[in-house]
Amino acid sequence: MSDTAPTPGGPSLPQRRLLRTEIPGPLSRELMARKQAAVASGVATVLPVFARRAGGGIVEDVDGNAFIDFGSGIAVTGVGNSAEAVVRRAGAQLERFTHTCVMITPYDGYVEVCEELARLTPGDHPKKSLLLNSGAEAVENAVKIARSHTGRQAVVAFDHGYHGRTNLTMALTAKNMPYKEGFGPFAPEVYRVPMAYPYRWPTGPERCAEEAAAQVTDLIEKQVGAHNTAAIVVEPVLGEGGFIVPARGFLPRIAEFAREHGIVLVADEIQSGFCRTGQWFACEDEGIVPDLITTAKGIAGGLPLAAVTGRAEIMDAVHAGGLGGTYGGNPVACAAALGAIETMRELDLAARARRIEETMRPRLAELAAKHPLIGDVRGRGAMLAAELVRPGTKDPDPAATAAIAAACHAAGLIVLTCGTYGNVLRFLPPLVIGEDLLTEGLDILENALAGL
Template identity: 60%
Template sequence: MTGAQTLTAPGATGATEASGTTAQSVEQSRHLATEIPGPISRELSARAQAALPQGLGTAQQTWAYRAGGGIVEDVDGNRLIDLGSGIATTTVGNADPRVVAAANDQAQRLTHTCFLNQPYESYLALCEKLAQITPGNHAKRAALFSTGAEALENAVKYARAATGKSGVVVFDHAFHGRTNMTMAMTAKNNPYKKSFGPFPGEVYRTPSPYSYRWPGTPEEASAEALAQLQLIVDAQVGAENIACVVLEPIQGEGGFIVPPAGFLKKLSEFCSERDILFVADEVQTGVARTGDMFACDHEGVVPDLMTLAKGLGGGYPIAAVVGRAEVMDAPHRGGIGGTYAGNPVACAAALEVLRQCEEEGLPARAHEIGEIMTSRLSKAAETNPAIGDVRGRGAMIAVEVVVPGSDKTPDAAKVGAVARACESNGVLVLTAGTYGNVLRFLPPLSISDELLNEALDVVIEQLAL
């Protein structure tokens, strides 16, 4: 195989039915046809080394060919259990036939115009749906974008335009994106910010109540984090200078850090008392992932603005900002938008994703998955001192790995080794954490209990070595 030949995995037809559904589904079983990585994956990696810049490093050794349910099949015919969902993008399942059919139907009629140039109904329908289902009964507006970072950047623009203030407060362990503005908002330097500055000013960082690494109880962590926030906002910057406070309801790249109970509610009240907008970054937590439609729903928190992406499009690139009408109406006409923002094909896919979430009870399925993962991993932690913490909510669960016998010393090397070993044994996992010592699990909600438990068998076995 040379050049840019099209690859066909063993046993794959590549054919599709007229409806757009895949003619040959992916068998729902773990199967290793070759060593990992296989020969075709190795050849593709060699081609990538010659053609792609080093900054595009990939985490997995295998190259995906097709996927469905709880399985990703690579170009060598290996079938691996998927505990990553494309970093929470394929929540309803990779290449879900109904999402594919909705996207294909739209693509056959209209692939793009740029909504700012000539509007189309799928954009409007998706915005109407998001305004209906997001928290709060107040009047809302929604605008569509292409990526989570783009949504966050525009959320800041809305907040600044609406308040006439420029300051943005973010938290330790945050990840908000890779644009210049969102790199400033992101906490972790390497690999996200290193060598890419300078970054925009007027971004202020405050401690996150990371209970596992905060001395004292979760309640004390919450109270002390709020006290530090008050110090920064009231004494150091001035509430009159701050447009918004931005927080992930569960911090994703930071290591699936779940704030103590009540913290989000108190944060929202803190912002409201000071005429500061509260922005909930639900790029990773939103759309059924955490056992609720949105993570803010867990405590009945109503943010002023919410950002969405990842799971919204079922694998198609789309993002959104949804918020109070008076805030969203603040920017001048023509001040918001983008050429590909709210592409009609991605809108059609997103509408089908939201239909499935509501009509098929996918938040409840996420809760069931979380119960299985938390139960099994917590049981493993009883006999494995390397498992320092098991946390998360719904189908968003993480294990923080530490050096046994230490004072919670992060063990990033073990996490890297476990992730590679899991892939070699047919299970795809993701890593995360400010210290690089967290295994994170984001299985598709279409995964079966049998596949999930089989994958956990492998993960727990590798963690024990």
């Protein structure tokens, strides 16, 4: 095992799992009591330990326990928790100024991030960007822009999709609990259509792409009206819905339909973007060039930043003053984003994500062959998942999923769950994690499955 974190991934934090106390330890329990007294109970916690340091593939808690990180703060810290270039650039910006508001006196960092996004996102057409604070803001503004450009109102979203927690993005999100329960009524003119979910497609994965695309286009034409549809919003790899990779050929058909009918195609790359799937953006896998692309999470190495990037003529459809926000494109976050992009380029983290898949996928396939509880292994790059079902069926098993995650946590491995049915284990290791930690994390997962 390596003794310290890779230089870009964080401080000189030992890269080894270490359990000094029970989980959670006494200091974490003390802090959790304070959290329960001071923080709204709706802010849930996956693993009740409090972080002290993090870097590379390790999160260390206040009790000195060190966990292998297969979560990356939900796909945020792909470059590490305190990557050198992120810290250097953000620190330098902190010394200059923290805020002026780009709508009052702009600054070069905002422009530089937008220039980078124009270079990095798919397509060679002229592009412009809007910077915001969160993924939900990005999706909401993409819808605003699409409506302004087309003069239409309807927005189409997909089964199993997740797009955020604002009123409009809750309407776009498919899963009720915990994201929508008790928060309605939701924004109108949002229509849901089937997702090409190969594992659960009724006639089998071979027919999934063609049949799902036919259903989607028929529903839009018959129930919405293509001429009324401003935008189709889709995740090229679905995140919270279960790391579903749409059947190959489905997204190109949807993109073609959108193009034929003047519908703005919005690719939500908030979880899948910035090298996570082995390419800069997941939609590149099938050559999809979206009209608008929303990004956040991995864009700035842990600082809050999001963006809508798209065709210049669409982005410019909104009147002056119609887009913005007090904190959108904060100068420190912009500096961090430039540092994160620098790190992704210098370390070729897209290739590193592919290498992570080469290590993890065969082991996950072996576990699936050994444990009929695992119904499906899927994903791309460092965005992988295992869907758990009752053996001999495709009935979701959320209880077993929660039990395995808890066993991993107790053994010092951070894993997350997701899925419409709560039965998916998702794996999102930092792209700078060491190979030894990947292997050890998979060993812990294997032991958790064996002990169920």
